[in-house]
Amino acid sequence: MRYHPLLVAALASLVPVLAAAAPLPTPEGILAAAPAGDWQALEPADTLYMDLPKGRVVILLAPGFAPKTIANIKNLLGDKYFDGSAIVRSQDNYVVQWSQENKAKKEAKAKLKGYVEFERPASPSLVRLPDHDTYAPQTGFDGDFAAGSDGKSEWLLHCYGMVGAGRDSAPDSGSGVELYAVTGQAPRQLDRNITLVGRVVQGMELLSALPRGASAQGAYMGFYQKPDEYTKISSIRLASELPAKERLRLQYLKTDTKSFTAYVEARRNRHNNWFVRAAGAIDACNIPLPLRSAPN
Amino acid sequence: MRYHPLLVAALASLVPVLAAAAPLPTPEGILAAAPAGDWQALEPADTLYMDLPKGRVVILLAPGFAPKTIANIKNLLGDKYFDGSAIVRSQDNYVVQWSQENKAKKEAKAKLKGYVEFERPASPSLVRLPDHDTYAPQTGFDGDFAAGSDGKSEWLLHCYGMVGAGRDSAPDSGSGVELYAVTGQAPRQLDRNITLVGRVVQGMELLSALPRGASAQGAYMGFYQKPDEYTKISSIRLASELPAKERLRLQYLKTDTKSFTAYVEARRNRHNNWFVRAAGAIDACNIPLPLRSAPN
Numbered sequence: 001m002r003y004h005p006l007l008v009a010a011l012a013s014l015v016p017v018l019a020a021a022a023p024l025p026t027p028e029g030i031l032a033a034a035p036a037g038d039w040q041a042l043e044p045a046d047t048l049y050m051d052l053p054k055g056r057v058v059i060l061l062a063p064g065f066a067p068k069t070i071a072n073i074k075n076l077l078g079d080k081y082f083d084g085s086a087i088v089r090s091q092d093n094y095v096v097q098w099s100q101e102n103k104a105k106k107e108a109k110a111k112l113k114g115y116v117e118f119e120r121p122a123s124p125s126l127v128r129l130p131d132h133d134t135y136a137p138q139t140g141f142d143g144d145f146a147a148g149s150d151g152k153s154e155w156l157l158h159c160y161g162m163v164g165a166g167r168d169s170a171p172d173s174g175s176g177v178e179l180y181a182v183t184g185q186a187p188r189q190l191d192r193n194i195t196l197v198g199r200v201v202q203g204m205e206l207l208s209a210l211p212r213g214a215s216a217q218g219a220y221m222g223f224y225q226k227p228d229e230y231t232k233i234s235s236i237r238l239a240s241e242l243p244a245k246e247r248l249r250l251q252y253l254k255t256d257t258k259s260f261t262a263y264v265e266a267r268r269n270r271h272n273n274w275f276v277r278a279a280g281a282i283d284a285c286n287i288p289l290p291l292r293s294a295p296n
Numbered sequence: 297m298r299y300h301p302l303l304v305a306a307l308a309s310l311v312p313v314l315a316a317a318a319p320l321p322t323p324e325g326i327l328a329a330a331p332a333g334d335w336q337a338l339e340p341a342d343t344l345y346m347d348l349p350k351g352r353v354v355i356l357l358a359p360g361f362a363p364k365t366i367a368n369i370k371n372l373l374g375d376k377y378f379d380g381s382a383i384v385r386s387q388d389n390y391v392v393q394w395s396q397e398n399k400a401k402k403e404a405k406a407k408l409k410g411y412v413e414f415e416r417p418a419s420p421s422l423v424r425l426p427d428h429d430t431y432a433p434q435t436g437f438d439g440d441f442a443a444g445s446d447g448k449s450e451w452l453l454h455c456y457g458m459v460g461a462g463r464d465s466a467p468d469s470g471s472g473v474e475l476y477a478v479t480g481q482a483p484r485q486l487d488r489n490i491t492l493v494g495r496v497v498q499g500m501e502l503l504s505a506l507p508r509g510a511s512a513q514g515a516y517m518g519f520y521q522k523p524d525e526y527t528k529i530s531s532i533r534l535a536s537e538l539p540a541k542e543r544l545r546l547q548y549l550k551t552d553t554k555s556f557t558a559y560v561e562a563r564r565n566r567h568n569n570w571f572v573r574a575a576g577a578i579d580a581c582n583i584p585l586p587l588r589s590a591p592n
């Protein structure tokens with residue numbers, strides 16, 4: 001029988017290498033063994049449900065990093081601003097972007113005040129990674145988001161799936177009326193240049209697999225050329241707006257737990273019968289936030 | 297007028313900052329000014345055309361890194377092995393994978409010898425980057441591919457768009473009958489664990505935007521569940537098999553040129569009216585190989 005190549009790599013491990021004492025833990029084994037208290041239900045007031053024709057994208061907001069921009073977004077949600085909006089851009093290996101294209105709705109919010117929430121003061125709550133990062137003096141997790149720090153300030157990292165507030169040339173022009181999500185190799189050059197507001201925790205494939213917008217030689221940015229190429233967004237709602245029984249019962253693994261530390265180590269150095277060499281290091285953007293449905 | 301957010305970031309720069317002497321060069325300006333001799337036509341004998349229903353994917357092979365595996369692939373192409381093959385897997389933020397699913401054709405090559413071409417001796421031809429990398433002691437470009445080195449050996453990096461030969465648990469089981477391309481955040485843990493054979497230089501969006509294979513909870517690997525979900529590959533041909541006039545006239549910027557060094561620097565530290573802070577560093581996987589159609 002021929003196995004599927006990369007199979008064990010993708011699973012991270014089904015067959016741990018036998019060590020002298022006990023098999024080394026696998027990422028999956030660590031998640032399965034994590035105590036209930038290491039899992040955290042998504043806060044309904046900070047969870048967005050973005051409904052597309054093919055399904056739902058779930059976004060966890062980061063109010064600890066971008067409180068003003070997120071307050072703007074919540075006000076927009078209160079006005080149902082994003083109902084009937086659309087994904088208007090998909091640039092390969094970069095971002096998708098969505099906005100309200102209805103002229104009246106758009107103009108009503110065109111002067112909404114934007115903010116510069118590119119970084120915040122450094123915090124002792126950053127759970128530091130020992131790994132060297134190309135872009136930041138220090139990386140780690142804080143408030144369950146991958147973050148960078150230089151000892152003075154702290155900022156969210158532009159990892160795959162991160163969501164931000166698009167802006168014009170003026171740094172304070174990102175109000176939240178246009179949002180983007182990273183769909184490719186982490187564009188870390190954007191760190192501290194634009195406000196990140198959260199991350200997609202479920203349904204990412206509904207964004208990442210969208211057809212790319214047509215390429216214009218020399219100025220390719222992935223904007224669709226015609227409105228009929230848009231992906232319609234029927235609505236974006238806060239989970240807290242829905243009755244409790246209609247909310248998704250999702251939990252993520254808290255990053256300040258021993259389980260998370262062990263999970264990261266098991267991904268940093270994979271021990272199974274597929275790998276011939278453990279990496280010995282890991283990029284913060286190669287650490288997805290473990291998510292599960294709450295057990296019954 | 298409202299500009300499209302991230303617009304200038306995507307363009308890298310239309311409006312250079314005015315410096316004391318002259319405007320700092322932009323990546324686009326550098327490419328436009330690069331002398332003809334800095335551009336290299338793709339070697340037809342090392343260029344693959346993979347034809348899908350929606351278009352053509354162009355892959356540049358790296359025979360300097362994986363000569364035996366590539367010899368296998370060329371032999372398979374000679375047998376038209378990949379005609380009527382299919383993309384059978386699309387795992388979000390990881391890889392797409394293709395193989396021949398016709399039982400008779402598949403079994404005929406099932407025992408094709410595989411090779412371990414995970415690294416090669418270090419070479420002075422590596423054009424080194426000054427940037428710190430999380431995974432490799434040194435990174436740079438060699439033979440126009442992003443590579444890592446520890447001073448003794450050198451290996452290709454699993455960047456977005458890189459193509460490799462899938463393998464089973466046995467390290468030498470990757471013969472070239474199943475190939476994959478990276479479609480997400482660089483899975484650098486695979487470096488030196490599997491043989492990379494080249495990179496997609498055009499048509500990447502035909503692979504990256506494919507629907508993801510269905511998720512099975514706990515063992516998600518993106519394999520399609522039913523053959524009718526496959527994307528058919530009508531053929532894979534070497535450009536050299538086609539008459540010269542039917543070949544694409546593509547050129548890439550040679551990485552051992554001053555133009556390439558300047559291009560990387562302009563991407564490392566972006567100077568335009570959108571960025572408020574230059575990154576000061578760049579990951580080798582954030583440097584796409586500049587490609588153009590040969591001027592007439």
